[in-house]
Amino acid sequence: MEYSKKNLISAAVAVVLCVPMGAWATNGYFAHGYGIKAKGMGGAGVAYSQDALAAATNPAGMVMVGNRVDFGLEAFMPDRAAQSNFGPSPNSGSGDWYEGNETKLFYIPEFGYNRMINSTMAVGVSVYGNGGMNTDYKEGIYSSNPLGLNDQSGTGINLEQLFIAPTFSMKINEQHSFGVSLNLAYQRFEATGLSDFCGFTDPGGPAGCADGTDGLSEQGTDSSTGWGVRVGWVGKLNEMISLGATYQSETKMSKFDKYDQLFAEQGSFNIPANYALGIAIHPTPKTTVALDIEVIKYGDIKSIANPNNGWSGGILGSDNGPGFGWDDMTVYKLGVQHQINNDLILRAGFNYGGQPISESETQFNVIAPGIVEKHLTLGGTWTLANGGELSGYYMHAFEETVKGDSPANPQDAGHGNLRMSQDAIGIAYGWKF
Numbered sequence: 001m002e003y004s005k006k007n008l009i010s011a012a013v014a015v016v017l018c019v020p021m022g023a024w025a026t027n028g029y030f031a032h033g034y035g036i037k038a039k040g041m042g043g044a045g046v047a048y049s050q051d052a053l054a055a056a057t058n059p060a061g062m063v064m065v066g067n068r069v070d071f072g073l074e075a076f077m078p079d080r081a082a083q084s085n086f087g088p089s090p091n092s093g094s095g096d097w098y099e100g101n102e103t104k105l106f107y108i109p110e111f112g113y114n115r116m117i118n119s120t121m122a123v124g125v126s127v128y129g130n131g132g133m134n135t136d137y138k139e140g141i142y143s144s145n146p147l148g149l150n151d152q153s154g155t156g157i158n159l160e161q162l163f164i165a166p167t168f169s170m171k172i173n174e175q176h177s178f179g180v181s182l183n184l185a186y187q188r189f190e191a192t193g194l195s196d197f198c199g200f201t202d203p204g205g206p207a208g209c210a211d212g213t214d215g216l217s218e219q220g221t222d223s224s225t226g227w228g229v230r231v232g233w234v235g236k237l238n239e240m241i242s243l244g245a246t247y248q249s250e251t252k253m254s255k256f257d258k259y260d261q262l263f264a265e266q267g268s269f270n271i272p273a274n275y276a277l278g279i280a281i282h283p284t285p286k287t288t289v290a291l292d293i294e295v296i297k298y299g300d301i302k303s304i305a306n307p308n309n310g311w312s313g314g315i316l317g318s319d320n321g322p323g324f325g326w327d328d329m330t331v332y333k334l335g336v337q338h339q340i341n342n343d344l345i346l347r348a349g350f351n352y353g354g355q356p357i358s359e360s361e362t363q364f365n366v367i368a369p370g371i372v373e374k375h376l377t378l379g380g381t382w383t384l385a386n387g388g389e390l391s392g393y394y395m396h397a398f399e400e401t402v403k404g405d406s407p408a409n410p411q412d413a414g415h416g417n418l419r420m421s422q423d424a425i426g427i428a429y430g431w432k433f
Contacts, residue, residue, distance in 0.1 A: 025078065025133045025134075025369070025422075026370075026375060026397060027351070028370045029133045029159065031129060032377075034053050035054065035056065036051075036053075036074070036379065036392065036427065038335075040347035040391070041336065042334050042377050043335075044278065044290035044333040045278070047234055047244030047279050047280040047292075048061075048242065048280035050065065052065060052113055052114040055167040058234065058244050059165075059181040059232045060233050060244065061169070063121065064177065066432060068112075068432045068433065070110075070111070071111045072109070072427060073428075074109075074424055074425070076105070076107075076423075077105055078422045079101060079421045080099075080135055080419070081369075082097070082418055083097045083416065083418075101136065102138050103134060106134065111127040112126045112430075120170055121169070122170070123169075126164075127164050129163075130163045132160045133159045135155075135156040135366070137155040138154050140196075141193065141366060142197070142366075154192055155192060155193030155367065157191045157367045159187065160187060162185070163185055164183075166184075167181040167182075174236075176236070178232070182229060183230055185251050185253060186224075188224075190222070191217050191259060191262060191367075197217075197316060200316050215259060215260045215267075216262050219259060222256045222257065222259055224254040224256055225253065226253035226254060228251035231246065232247075239282070240283070241279065244276075245276070252270055253271060255268050256268075260317050261316055262317060263323075264320065264321040264322070265319050265321075267317070268303055269303050272297040272300055273297045273300065274296045275294070275295055277292070277293050279291050287337070287339075289335070289336050290334070290335045293332055293333075295330050295331075296328065296329045299327055300328075304323055304324055306321065306323030306324075308323065308361055323364075324364055325361030325413070327358065330353065333350075333351050335350075343382060344380065344383075346379075347377075347378065350376055351377065353373060355371040359404055360404075362415065362416045363404065363414065369419070371402050372420050372421065374400075375395055375396070375397045376398070378393065379391065388430065390428075391427070391429075392426065397420075402418045404416045404417055
């Protein structure tokens, strides 16, 4: 039995590492939560850990979940669109909406393993998709723009991020625990249909832009690696209330060399720092209410935060080159869980984060419309006869629209409107040992 479990664990890790990660955008481009159980509660989990994916939210929680293995799979279905006078009918004033949904379905695996060293210390690893973004327009949505290069190819980007987080956690005493994770990060990126921005680059730069694509678009998939740390604390005030806090450092990543004329600082794309506070309240032995408040520091990453200066300023790929103009984001995650009987637990949650894109920065964000704000989640866990736990969840992100403040001026960064909504469903299996 022990041998078969080890084989299953090895197979689960291999699947998570080898299956292409889906790309999504919920809280900006971060996931709304980590682990199927937490996702069913709106992503809340800083002060309430339930499985071996806890390190993705707060590593201090790993020592509380005991010996266990969890693996799951999520199907993510975003609906993204943009309205612009670019495209097949340039400057027509028709305001046609272009659907960015040529790729409609993404699969996101996850895996967690935790083992108690003794009654107060644990080691584990959580493997999960940190975040991402995908748009896939059939049309060359930027074609016939003022640069006049008329790129008629499909337009879009694909950004995917994977974290592998070895974790150590320990109980300082009966009330307090502490944890630390080493976040080993891998990300990959591809862009198509952006060669019309060639005139907005530096022809004398590292890669040049003589054919409209070098270092900017149609370079295939590029990847980068890096690392950072996450630390966390959980404190139990009494039998009813627990508090939690966590901080993740900025994850320093190697550069996307193939896209050094697209991202600021010659292809730099670090993963932003974030921190969160949480509270979990148990009004009855069978009911838990959890609330997290998280801040994501998008504004510290130049390639994400630098304003898109339109056609009149800045050089793509330079140290202070145009980015996507994203602001920092504050996210509120509220979840409730109730145990119906010994075998069934039900969950619900709501996640809200004010989207990070201003009306003056819509043009470049046609390819990165991370604008959804309100997420409703439902979930549950069924304990099987063999002691295993089968969990599932559903998420709907309500449609959000951002209208650019300069719709009549295609040379301005506020030209274009964005629209997005999302649905996701996930399932996971876990067991204690």
